[in-house]
Amino acid sequence: MSVLIFMKQPANEKKGKAASKGKRNLNKERTKEKILAAALELFREHGLEGTTTKQISRKAGIAEGTLFNYFKTKEDLALFFFQKETNDLIRWYGQSARLHDAPLPEKLFAIIHRQLEYIAPYEEFIGAVFFRSLQPRSKLSPLSLESQELRLKYLRFVSDILAQAEEKKEIPPIGELGAYAVGLFYMGIVTHWLHDPSEGKQKTLALLDRSLNLATNVLKKGGWDW
């Protein structure tokens, strides 16, 4: 529960930034994206373990030393990937007016499906990252300090959506537990997705749809007593 202590605090990232600092940040961000794009392409060819930092810096067109200024390890690179993914998700959801009045199972479906679409071109990379994140000392581990900010962002995003559903009486109050449950559910879905041999990952889509419907119905009826 420790993480959720922070959840009620508003994020204060955008406060008081000077214009020049903003520009510098933008440039920095662009370089990071360039490196990521180069790395993802190499990962697809050689795998996460098989790609060297030398290859990445050469492909991105920067000095190897500079690379380390941006990313100390490949795990930092992976974290950056997921930061981008989460930012993209939140931005996309904000713009998807169609979804805002949709029933909860559809909202959650659309969100998770969007995430799957985002990671779809990098399946092997995701698989390798998933495996790494199981190591307790990995920066990608759910328990690592480095990944907490990202996780909080996602949990806050989901818990807002669940709170709306509670307000609309779509589901009974489930409190903070809900966001955790969705987060875990997403990880389960990604695991299934990684091992899904069906064409176009059809089975994962079916699993996603039906488990969300079932879960919502079970919640609605107040548990399994039906």
Added chain:
Amino acid sequence: MGLVKPKRSSLGRATRLARLGAGLTGSYLAYQLQRPFLNDGEKEERRQALGRKNARQIREDLQDLRGPIMKVGQALSMQTHLFDADVVQELAGLQMQAPPMHGSLMRAQFKGALGKYPEEVFASFEPEPFAAASLGQVHRAVTKRGEEVAVKIQYPAIREAIETDFRMLRTAGFAARLAGHLKESVIREAERGIIEETDYRIEARNLRHFATQLAPLPFVRVPKVHDDLSCERVLTMSRARGVRLQEFLQANPPQELRDRIGTGLTRLFFFQLFRVQALHADPHPGNYLLDQDGTIGLVDFGCVKYLKPEIVRCYAQFWSREWTNDSALFAEIIHVIFGPEVSPTEPRVRRCMAEIRSFYDEFHPLDGPSRALDLADSKFMDGLNALAKTLLKNKFLAPDFLFLSRTESGMCNLLHTLQARVATTQIAREWMPPIRKTGG
């Protein structure tokens, strides 16, 4: 110990199935079993229906029938004579139906299949489906060229789910239990049919085949496939004019129009049977769209049965009745239609054929001036049902024959509801293939 027989609740069965390995996505059957519990109103209704006493045993079996082998259930539901009205109603409600897809899933499915979202490839696209299909749902759309189309989109991984179910049904010995009602060959046929239905490219091929073959019948309309907007899991076709039977009847059409439509449906049936030798085999009334101008639109070609020539030939014999004086022909009919394991000399076979004979003589007489059969007459339907009952009771059900009789009785039900008068014998004989003389 064992004083009280544990109640076999539907939920209990669902749980048992789940234990058998039918996972949440892996099984279409598991979904069908959950279905009554997913919706509150329906749940109560069904519980009440399930409580009715006299239908209990059959329902127990039918519960197990839900899901992919619903095709088998449908076959049973056509045999209205076997069950009480209660049960038939219950059965009719058990039409195969995939879970509904919300907009997000539908869009994901469409993009997964065709690489783009619907709004990118159509001029307009209705996000709400207008009909449920057995394996997905149908949306209205307008192409960029301005043509009104129907877009059928399949629910994800439905084929995998169906395959799992049939595998499980076999290992769990359901097939053996079902054998009390239907032969294994019929179940195999149902499986083949339903797996085929999951590939919309086959349906597109059927549509093209029927459009060509049925061209000599100007009053029949077959939807045109849009190949560029179709694939295995999405089927785009021109939207058919006309309305379903129930709606058609609400406008209280004159007898002349009823007769014309009825005659058209009958001609369509016999033309398919004797000329095309393939049947649009789903006799669901929703698959015929009737128009005020007397034309008939056919929809849903997922389930098409291509018939073997000998089946067609022998079926024609029911109408020609030449077998009554030809023992070799008689033996061939028994062999082809009822299956090789049935002997023509068995008394029950003779009794059954005599019943067929008297039914045809009464309602489709060969001699005398050709006259129209009044299908509104319940005597005819009773006769047809009695005949089907005899055939089913004796398990005279070669798979091809089942499809044929299913379509025929489906058509008769349709004509009965329509209250049409149709010169059936005359129409049947118009395209009947020449009977091969086998001697005697």
